[in-house]
Amino acid sequence: MSTTALTGGTVIDSSGSRQVDVLVDQGTGQIAEIGTGISGADRTIDVAGQTIIPGFVDLHVHLRQPGNEAAETIESGSRAAAVGGFTAVVAMPNTTPCTDSAAVVNEILAFGRTALCEIKPSAAITIGRDGEALAPMGELAGLGVRMFTDDGTGVQDAQLMRRALEYADSMVVNDGTNIVLSQHCEVTALSQGGVMHEGEWSSRLGLGGQPSEAEELMVMRDIALARLTGARVHMQHLSTAGSVAAVRAAKAAGYPVTAEAAPHHFTLTDAACADYDTCFKVHPPLRTASDVEAVRAGLADGTIDVIATDHAPHTADAKELPFDQAPPGMVGLETAFAIANTELGLSIEQLVQVMSSRPAEIGGLGDRHGGPIEVGRPANLCVIDADEEWTIDRAQLAGLSSNTPFHGKNVRGRVRHTIFSGEVVVLDTKPLR
Amino acid sequence: MKNLVTIADLSRGEIEQILDLAESFAETQTRAIPKVPALRGKTVVLAFFEDSTRTRTSFDLAARRLSADVVNFSAGSSATNKGESLRDTVETISAMGVDAIVVRHASSGVPSQLTQWTEAAIVNAGDGWHQHPTQALLDAYTIRQRFGSLDGRKIAICGDINHSRVARSNVQLFTKLGAEVILVGPRTLLPPSLAGWPVKVEPDIDVLLPEIDVAYFLRIQQERLSDGLFPSVREYRSLYGLTLDRSHRLRPDALIMHPGPMNRGVEIDAQVADDPRAVVLNQVSSGVPVRMAVLYSVLGPGQFDTKFEAIEAASLPERQPTKNLVGEDYVADKQVKGDR
Known part of the structure; x- marks a missing residue:
């Protein structure tokens, strides 16, 4: 099967909305034709009442391969991504071994070749994510890495972070993209021992807390380092009102910072931990209602550039530990669009911006992802029904792990089909391989 | 139940x-x-x-x-x-x-x-x-044995509240039974937030001594010292410990309680642990x-x-x-x- 026609739907991308059919070609991987009354395709999918948009791009996923293939693999994670409408994901480097060498980057790229979406590895800023010595950023950039991060932990040493920013800024990649350092903002001296947000609930539950300030201090420090070096810093998973305010001020001052937020941080609060359900344990932790409001406001006014899931699969066994011992993280690829569409009150155009176009630009994927939907562009698309109501069921997830915090939640908006490089990888919500 | x-x-x-x-x-x-x-x-x-x-x-x-x-x-x-x-x-x-x-x-x-x-x-x-709900129940039982009821009684809980399951249970239980609970200790040993806790906080134990019915002391763990939550055992004892001198300012009918095991000479002086007002063994037998x-x-x-x-x-x-x-x-x- 080489060509597929999507007929009767509405196309929405950064250039607006129009009623047209789209023909994609798996042979070339491109959009072959846009127009009305397209016929003669090998397969025709009636998408009347649905919306064709650029496939989503996730700057923050944990695919667990190499190292923890019981929780997720590149293949299974890409399947979850495809079901969620993502056509590209940036894999975090906290693998085992750590993604800090050409060997591991090449292994991830090799597994990624048969995945159901584009797998873009990120790599560690420091060797072993230990925060002590720079990883070979130049060599890894040569293999296609565009984001560097010690995600799971922040680079604690301000001088080392300054050097990393300056060094990365001088790497020449010659393809119109940039290298960006992406920071997990957390001053561990202040968050140490914390397994949830520090506040009313941690005090009541007798659990160690991470104060908001542990995140905000590093956000503020990295804004200062962006000012000092002029190099770009991307702030991962902002979760506090103070972080959002700091980034807003930094952008107003013209500093080169971008930011992301995760669906759980604009929907859930620390009260969700009341029963010690480890599905709600995540870093940065779920915060308070006013933080949730601030993250939403940040997404609405562009302070926060993108939604990134921080998809973090864990086996059931790993999560069935005492709350303070269970690993942090929640899966999110398959539910991100529905949660965002249900909770944020953004238009489809805005959601395309924060879930596709903007992350594609930041991640160095803009030549292939994020639109616009035009003839000759790579056919990385998804088709959504913005009005479909459904209930999230952890037993139905396509990934290997089911640690979603949204089990049982009624949501509106669903990804019906996903097309990656001209191939229909998800049809009627089901992965085809 | x-x-x-x-x-x-x-x-x-x-x-x-x-x-x-x-x-x-x-x-x-x-x-x-x-x-x-x-x-x-x-x-x-x-x-x-x-x-x-x-x-x-x-x-x-x-x-x-x-x-x-x-x-x-x-x-x-x-x-x-x-x-x-x-x-x-x-x-x-x-x-x-x-x-x-x-x-x-x-x-x-x-x-x-x-x-x-x-x-x-x-x-x-x-x-x-x-x-630690059964500890709280046996503590309330012990207080009830002496006073008949907890209603209107003033109970000071002193020490490492934040790291104490005993404190969390006792605050809930004592207040449910009508007592007034006052927490005493340095900020470093109090929970980061007391929102929703029906308690008062008093940093100075000396102002409370003449007016409380129960002085409840919590065990100080060595770990808190190594975490830097207070400077030294000596300073802790002098600011928050039930010293012999402080015990003289407690009311004659007050109860001195401790969940055990006691650090004699830290949160409670050895002589005070043997004061007739100390009901630590009654707590155990309850x-x-x-x-x-x-x-x-x-x-x-x-x-x-x-x-x-x-x-x-x-x-x-x-x-x-x-x-x-x-x-x-x-x-x-x-x-x-x-x-x-």
Whole structure:
């Protein structure tokens, strides 16, 4: 099967909305034709009442391969991504071994070749994510890495972070993209021992807390380092009102910072931990209602550039530990669009911006992802029904792990089909391989 | 009552019923044979994932004096560190057919988590910094013995509140029973937020001494010193310890309490620990009847509204083999103890 026609739907991308059919070609991987009354395709999918948009791009996923293939693999994670409408994901480097060498980057790229979406590895800023010595950023950039991060932990040493920013800024990649350092903002001296947000609930539950300030201090420090070096810093998973305010001020001052937020941080609060359900344990932790409001406001006014899931699969066994011992993280690829569409009150155009176009630009994927939907562009698309109501069921997830915090939640908006490089990888919500 | 996980789940009425029941059981403890057949045929597992001498011994005695079979599951906190999930552990225990699991764990929330995975009754014997409900019940029982009621009493809880399951349970229990609770300690040892806590905070213990009915001191762990939460034991004692001098300023009818084990010379001076107003050993002896009442409340046939007279009446028809059973129980008990 080489060509597929999507007929009767509405196309929405950064250039607006129009009623047209789209023909994609798996042979070339491109959009072959846009127009009305397209016929003669090998397969025709009636998408009347649905919306064709650029496939989503996730700057923050944990695919667990190499190292923890019981929780997720590149293949299974890409399947979850495809079901969620993502056509590209940036894999975090906290693998085992750590993604800090050409060997591991090449292994991830090799597994990624048969995945159901584009797998873009990120790599560690420091060797072993230990925060002590720079990883070979130049060599890894040569293999296609565009984001560097010690995600799971922040680079604690301000001088080392300054050097990393300056060094990365001088790497020449010659393809119109940039290298960006992406920071997990957390001053561990202040968050140490914390397994949830520090506040009313941690005090009541007798659990160690991470104060908001542990995140905000590093956000503020990295804004200062962006000012000092002029190099770009991307702030991962902002979760506090103070972080959002700091980034807003930094952008107003013209500093080169971008930011992301995760669906759980604009929907859930620390009260969700009341029963010690480890599905709600995540870093940065779920915060308070006013933080949730601030993250939403940040997404609405562009302070926060993108939604990134921080998809973090864990086996059931790993999560069935005492709350303070269970690993942090929640899966999110398959539910991100529905949660965002249900909770944020953004238009489809805005959601395309924060879930596709903007992350594609930041991640160095803009030549292939994020639109616009035009003839000759790579056919990385998804088709959504913005009005479909459904209930999230952890037993139905396509990934290997089911640690979603949204089990049982009624949501509106669903990804019906996903097309990656001209191939229909998800049809009627089901992965085809 | 299906489980006892946190004092927050109990109403004032339920608390008073447990304390009344404990009084009935206390009476049986003065008899020549303190054992009653109330829970004969029931199996209670003591699953202590964290070391404990007094709480385990107290639960062990309480269960045996109710004629329950008692099994010690000594896991050590390391069982979960070996990679066995908590759920596997509790499902393994449950699969042996047990009626109640008394659980002690170094991590907050474990008893609450276990209720999701077992049909057995869960009794919390202390979880992390979170709750120690039977300690709170025996403390209230001890105060009630002296004052008749907690209503209107002023209770100061002094020391490491943040890392104390005893404090969290006692604040809830004492205030539910009508007492006024004042927390005393440096900010570094108080919870980061006291939102929703029906308490007052007083940083200066000396202003409280003449006006409180109960002075409750918490154990200071060496770990807090190494974490830098206060500068030295010497300074802690001088600012927050119940020194001999401070004890002279307590009212003559005040109670001095401590959950044990005491650090004499740190939070409480050695001479004060032996002051007649100190009821630390009464607290310990209250433990057995209170835990009998808790075990009976979760496992007994009649739930809360059953008075102890009814327990005795219900057990009468089964009296005839009692002598032999007592003998066998005794042998079995010895064996279990020998295993440890």
